[in-house]
Amino acid sequence: MRQLSQIPPIEKLLNLPEIASYHTILSRTIVAEIVKNQVNHYRNELVQTHQSVDFEVLLQQILVSLAYHNQIRIQPIINATGIVVHTNLGRSPLPKAIWQEVGDIVCNYSNLELNLLNGKRGNRMGMLSQVLKAYFGGEANIIVNNNAAALHLILKTFAQGKEVIVSRGEQIQIGGGFRIPDILADSGAILRDVGTTNITTIDDYLEAINDNTAIVLIVHQSNYYIEGFSQQVDIKQLAARLPEHIMLVVDQGSGNHLSAIPSELSVNNYLKIGPDLICFSGDKILGGPQSGIILGQKDKIEKLAKHPMMRVLRPGKETYAILEKILIHRLNHDGKADNPVESLINQPIAWHLARAKQLAEIAPDKLLLNATKFMIGGGSTPRAQFDTWAISLNSRLSANALIERLRKHNPPIIGVIQNDQVQLYPVTLSDEELLIVKDCLITLTAETDF
Structure with a gap:
């Protein structure tokens, strides 16, 4: 050859x-x-x-x-899906101002495990523990690298070889094949399921308790809900009737602490009920970095902190620095780290319409205004939907071909297909991204094959 x-x-x-x-x-x-x-x-x-x-x-x-x-390769994209906390797109975006503020901490040496008062080894939580307590409440707290790790650590610490009671209606599977029964088995805990898919009563829990019971686990239903003939227990009543030696643990999941989302119990509401421990994600509704936050009774938190798995599951310095800085700004109400979910929920519908009109006016016959709903997403509050306006792309191209063209834009623009048309949601665009999408649509709609 x-x-x-x-x-x-x-x-x-x-x-x-x-x-x-x-x-x-x-x-x-x-x-x-x-x-x-x-x-x-x-x-x-x-x-x-x-x-x-x-x-x-x-x-x-x-x-x-x-x-x-x-x-x-990992790269920035433009989220035009109308889902604010999109797991596939990195969940909650971090405020750029916060990233810049923590730059000197994460790019240099820091006192992550150094007590500056006495020069000895310090606690990784530092002041973050006090900040979390001021923001959420609870006696004590600790963070790990995500909420799955938080639940695993709790089960490993308090229920290895013992039974954990879970309602059949809460044995969820979320994205990536994560299943509650699997994480119980991996932690060494024994699942004791009670009730039925649609109805679980307080008596179901109480009658399942035996000498080997360690925990009653309440699990956030994540990305689904049950309607119709269904019943869930009043958590406050359940907590009051549990024997003192049985722990009540709540996997709240979403980190929802907003009164504007009434469709699920918030972290704050759960804390008022008084579970032993509650865990949730830091990068969903809270709008912080990926982390699993555990709040609860001081003696329980101390036991978690001493468990050998804590070293395996602890996050890096970036997580501690970003979360601390975000929550301090939130406590100060200075607007530098506003919660993205809360900000969008509170925007008047006129704001949504004005942003959509900026895109529609490019080519009114090809970019159609569409009154619709946006969602929070991230496996949280599946019933919570809020009014917004989107743009439907009226094109001779197929929806699949058009969505691919947008995905190949630099930076990629991620929309959704609904009713065989591509939809773009300005609600999830920053002001800068809105201009990028506008420029893209000017070019796209001017092409002869659009």
Whole structure:
């Protein structure tokens, strides 16, 4: 196969402008590996087909592979889905001002585990524990790297080899195949399910208690709800009737602490009931970094902090710094770290309409105003929907082709398909992102095939 020698050397291919442009994005090392793999694949094709070397075919194969790797790298996107806390899109966006404030802490050495008063080893929670208590309440608190870890640590610490009572209606599965029965089994706890899918009573819980019972676990129903002939227990009454040695643990999940969302009990409401422990996510409705926050009785929190698994599950310095800074600003009500969910819920409908009109006026016959609802998302408050306005793209292109075009924009614009039309929701766009989407739609609607 003398023709194989006509394939350019790897180094020459790497210096081609089309390929070299990926060096800073993917690294020269990875680009070289991709080029080598594609050249080897092309060589094997030529050996099998006996075709002549076609440089353009080889270059195209390399560029397709580079484009694929460019798309799978983590990068900023524009969320136009109307779902505020979108798990696939990184959940709650962090305020840029907060990121800048903590930059000096996370990019330099810090007193993460140093007591500056006496020069000895300090507690990782530092002042964050006091900040969490001021913001939420509760006797004590601790944080781990996410809410699944929080629940796992609680079960591992207090229920290994013992029974945990869970309503059948709360044995949930959320995204990624996470199941409550599985995490109980992995922690060494024994699941004791009670009630039925739609109805669980206080007596169901009380009658299931035996000498090996450690915990009654209440689980946030996450991304679904049960309607019709159904009944859930009054948690306050359940707490009052449980034997003193049985722990009441609440996996609240969403971190909801807003009175504007009445469809589920908030963290604050649960704390008033007085469970032993309550856990929830820091990066859902709270709008902070990924973390699992555990609040509750001081002696229980201290036991969690001393468990060997705590070192496995603890978060990094970035999480401590960001969460502390966000909550301090919230306590000061200075507007520098407003909760994104709360801000959007409280916006008047005229604000939503005005933003949608900025897009619709580009091409009123192609970008149609649509009165609709936006959701909080993130596996929280599935029944809570709020009025907003969106844009329907009235195009000759198929909805799938159009959504793909938007996804390939730089930066990618992520919309949704509803009723065979692409919908874009300005409610989840920042002011800067609204201008980017506007520019994209100006170009897109001007094309002859739109």
